[in-house]
Amino acid sequence: MRAVVYLPLLASVAFVCLSRPACRRLPPCRAAWSITAAMAVLAASTVGALGLLAWPLMARVPIVAAAGRWRPGAVTHGVPVPVVASLVAWLALVALAHRAVDQLGRLRRELVETARLHAELGSTGRGRLAVLDDPVPEAHALPPTLSLPGRVVISTGLLAALDDDERAAVLAHEHAHLTHAHRLFTAISALAAALNPVLSPARANVAFALERWADEDAAARTSRAVAARALAKAALAKLSTPRPTVASALIMGLGQLGVPERVTALLDRDDRSHDALAWLLVGLALGGILAVAWATHDTERLFETLRTR
Amino acid sequence: MLAALWAASGPLVPAEVLAALGGDLAYTTVMTILVRLHEKGVIERTKVGRAYAYRPVVAETEVVAERVRRLLAQGHDRAAVLQGFIDGLRPEDEAMLRAMLADMETSPTSEAG
Numbered sequence: 001m002r003a004v005v006y007l008p009l010l011a012s013v014a015f016v017c018l019s020r021p022a023c024r025r026l027p028p029c030r031a032a033w034s035i036t037a038a039m040a041v042l043a044a045s046t047v048g049a050l051g052l053l054a055w056p057l058m059a060r061v062p063i064v065a066a067a068g069r070w071r072p073g074a075v076t077h078g079v080p081v082p083v084v085a086s087l088v089a090w091l092a093l094v095a096l097a098h099r100a101v102d103q104l105g106r107l108r109r110e111l112v113e114t115a116r117l118h119a120e121l122g123s124t125g126r127g128r129l130a131v132l133d134d135p136v137p138e139a140h141a142l143p144p145t146l147s148l149p150g151r152v153v154i155s156t157g158l159l160a161a162l163d164d165d166e167r168a169a170v171l172a173h174e175h176a177h178l179t180h181a182h183r184l185f186t187a188i189s190a191l192a193a194a195l196n197p198v199l200s201p202a203r204a205n206v207a208f209a210l211e212r213w214a215d216e217d218a219a220a221r222t223s224r225a226v227a228a229r230a231l232a233k234a235a236l237a238k239l240s241t242p243r244p245t246v247a248s249a250l251i252m253g254l255g256q257l258g259v260p261e262r263v264t265a266l267l268d269r270d271d272r273s274h275d276a277l278a279w280l281l282v283g284l285a286l287g288g289i290l291a292v293a294w295a296t297h298d299t300e301r302l303f304e305t306l307r308t309r
Numbered sequence: 310m311l312a313a314l315w316a317a318s319g320p321l322v323p324a325e326v327l328a329a330l331g332g333d334l335a336y337t338t339v340m341t342i343l344v345r346l347h348e349k350g351v352i353e354r355t356k357v358g359r360a361y362a363y364r365p366v367v368a369e370t371e372v373v374a375e376r377v378r379r380l381l382a383q384g385h386d387r388a389a390v391l392q393g394f395i396d397g398l399r400p401e402d403e404a405m406l407r408a409m410l411a412d413m414e415t416s417p418t419s420e421a422g
Contacts, residue, residue: 106389113390139394153391170394186392207392225413232410235395239403258397260405267409 004298005052007291008045012198015042015284022281023205024257024265025274028212029180034278035206036185036192038285039199043192045288047096052295053089056081059303070306078306096195103194107187111145118148128152129171137161137237139170141177150178161237166230169218173227176217182210208257215262228266235259320355320362 015038023031056079058064060072121130121142130142130153137158144150152174159167177183185206193200219227313329314321321329327339343363346352354361 110390117390137395140391142391158394173394229410229413231395232406232413235398236403236406236410238395238398239400239406256397258399258402259395260402260409263406263409267413 004291005049005295008042008049008288009198011284011288011291012042012046012196015039015281016199016201018277018280018284019202019205020257022274022277023209023212024261025270025272026209026278028209028216030278031209032182032185032206032213034281035202035209036189038281039189039192039196039202039206041285042199042288043195045285045292046196046198047093048289048292049295050089050093050096052292052299053081054086054093055299057083057086057090068303069308070303071308074306074308079302096197099194099197100191103191107190114143115145115148117142118145118151121151121153129154131156131159136241137234139174139234141174141182143178143181143183152178157237157241158234161233162230165222165226166233169222169227169230170234172221173214173218176214177210179217180213182214185210204256208261211262212265215266219266224266224269228263231259231266232263235263314352314363314365320357320364322357322360322362324360326363 019035019038022035025031026034056075059068059070059075059079062072065072065075128149128151130151132153132155134155135157137155137160139152139154139158142151142153152171154170154174158170162170186203189199189203189206193203215227215231218230222230313326323336323340323343326343327334327336330339343352343361347354347363352363352365354363356362
């Protein structure tokens with residue numbers, strides 16, 4: 001039991017290393033789905049594994065021991081988990097719960113902000129598209145709320161920089177974000193990373209896969225060349241616009257995947273199959289959850305033997 | 310006439326359309342054209358007092374919706390909600406992007422869709 005319970009952590013580390021090539025090589029839709037799902041499964045697995053490590057300490061508490069019909073002393077001697085490991089597991093669980101609650105709070109604030117933005121935009125025509133009087137070229141997809149549909153927001157700066165085809169590509173890109181409910185993917189990956197900090201780097205990979213997914217939709221609507229051109233022109237226009245003091249773009253680190261990689265991907269279509277990567281991701285996630293299932297089963301059996309007749 | 314309606318910042322009643330067009334046409338002519346455009350579904354109307362105010366129907370991919378003042382602003386939450394088309398751009402990307410654009414313009418691919 002002891003070795004198996006650490007498997008989810010190892011699987012998480014391996015997964016994070018794989019998620020970067022995965023988000024570049026797999027078809028974007030598949031990449032987004034598999035990386036996000038694997039993150040959710042691995043987060044659940046690591047929390048489960050920590051729970052199993054923390055459990056023996058809990059089992060020694062007299063009330064719990066009485067309910068389970070085993071002697072606290074028997075637990076101390078019969079369970080091969082050192083007290084220190086259990087304590088660390090407990091502390092980790094508390095810290096992770098705190099992170100999860102924080103993340104949920106953040107998500108809730110984002111929902112409030114979304115509603116507020118919808119209200120600021122007001123009822124514009126059919127309510128699907130809003131044009132911002134803003135020289136900074138940018139376009140956004142504003143997610144739906146419970147009562148309002150999603151919207152594409154585009155600035156006059158961006159409209160001015162592009163021709164008709166390219167504008168269509170941008171609109172198709174943002175529309176794709178709304179159609180495929182990409183906000184859910186980012187929210188789930190954020191929550192998974194909160195529960196398992198090792199997974200944090202994979203969030204950027206999910207984000208990249210989602211942008212590529214929307215890029216592919218835009219390319220399908222116009223053409224790969226047009227979509228690539230729209231992206232490149234828009235990015236260059238944004239770079240040449242004096243930045244407002246209020247930061248609206250994420251600050252990118254070294255080696256992070258961004259606009260140039262997206263343009264390249266649109267121009268050089270990669271038709272090779274990378275199924276092995278997808279299977280590996282699935283395998284790691286399954287490995288994590290199976291390890292926890294196995295360890296749980298072992299623990300149950302162990303505690304059965306500790307039960308007093 | 311549609312151009313006048315597009316250029317307006319809100320719905321227009323026939324009198325306002327007439328004024329925008331410079332008064333070359335008769336009021337009745339303007340009325341007739343507006344009614345016909347409405348029947349064709351090109352414009353829509355809302356009742357304002359006893360008259361109708363007309364405005365163009367906004368198709369989903371039409372670019373002119375309403376011009377809203379800059380609302381990009383403070384708050385990390387707002388930035389998180391509004392993840393953009395060109396997010397995460399570095400100054401050093403500029404050279405690479407210019408090169409890519411130059412390539413695209415000199416050797417257009419015959420790629421379709």
